[in-house]
Amino acid sequence: MAKTDSSKTMDQYFEDLQQTRVWRSIFRSGPGSSTLKRALAIQQNVFLHLFSTKVRVRVLSFSATWYLGTLTLGTFLVLVATGIPLMLYYHPSVPQAYADTKDLQFVVSSGMFLRNLHRWSAHAMVFLVFAHMFKVFYRGAYRTPREFNWVIGVILLLITLLLSYTGYLLPWDQLAYWAITVGSNIASAVPLIGNKIHFLLLGGNAVNANALLRFYVLHCMILPLTAMFFVAIHFWRIRKDGGLYSHGSEPATMKAATANVAAAAKEAR
């Protein structure tokens, strides 16, 4: 299988494709693998431009992050990909919701697999969000200038818990019903306005059809959109705040930098 000059490799075909007018009209940066083109591939893409075009080499080592943030994003993507088909088979009404869940288990093709994947990914996401938070803490990555991204992270932790919690009710089985009853009763303990919050959350004084509808809307619309909104800011702020190992965010560098500046100032004089 000697390669002759006339035969093109896959790479060359791909490069030709990238040169076409149509391709160029869709992807703004065009072909090529120069440093500039690679930077443009990030910078000129509406989604990727949230990230910086370059990162410190240290970021790539596994021990730097354990990829926990990336994996959390991964679970979120799996949850969106499985959640949308699940919505096609589900009515948020009593007792149809339970029947639909049963159908997913026994009637719908691969319905069982879809539901399993959604549920286990949801558990994984809650776990990974916590793990990510503790990893960031022990790294000290919340230090100046990255403080506010930590705050956004805490907001995302709460959104994740609410997403999981609202999804918990949707199968409308005994497990779901009583878990939500136990959880929502805690809201009643808030001084003065506890019962009002409880009523607002459930659309009634107990978990009922109104609560199911509310949790469904929260779970499928409001919370995922809110999560995406904050995730976008979360990613963008990594770049704006100087990235991982941002200069000055590490105590050792902080001290070294102060020493360097002092030494440089002395030399200049």
Added chain:
Amino acid sequence: MADSKDFVAGVDSNAKKSPRRIVFITRRTSAQVKAETEDQIQTFPEVLFRAAVAIEVLAVVLVWISLMFNAPLEGLADPSHTPNPAKAPWYFLGLQEMLHYFPPVVAGVLVPGLVVMALIVIPYFKVNIEADGLFLKDREKRQRIFYVVAATLSIFLLVFKVYVALAPTLIMAGVMLVAAYSCPQSTSAFRRYLAARPLSYWVMTWFLFELVLLTAIGTFFRGPGWSWIWPWQGS
């Protein structure tokens, strides 16, 4: 700088006019030296490729789990039949365990509220920015404060019979005691490590320990009437 200027510097704020920008170069300005000279690598393709591989490995693991284990589904929701025990989702079971000892307004509102508040303000307090070992400065004073705080917390938990939270507190206090009497010049690597831990490390590790333990107990060790059971006893 006594020579007269042939321009007027001012701030114009007419939003309808395209502003003219002028660069002023003052005399004694030199090129700024970049302090950071760390090696960098391009996000595309180096980082994106690794991220994609990580997410694919995750997807494979999740698919495998989903093929092996089925999500639980019990009978139709029945408001007139309360299961015993009725448990919240696993990540709230630490809180539910607390509810067993304290009134709802404490365990359900005050504690989680304070935890969230504490998490949010972490980067804004100097105690979390400092990275020096807790007992390296003012050793004797800080040891005294540590004894008082550890004893008060332990007695509080003892009075309310919260043994499941008392155990990790005592273990952490024991480790901190070792840290309190270790110095950075110690021959033992472990003691050198402990001596260098700052206060924020101790508080967060204690919190993590409590969180994991209470959640595990709520999940695996609680049966009917929130009584203690062993995981192998079933329910």
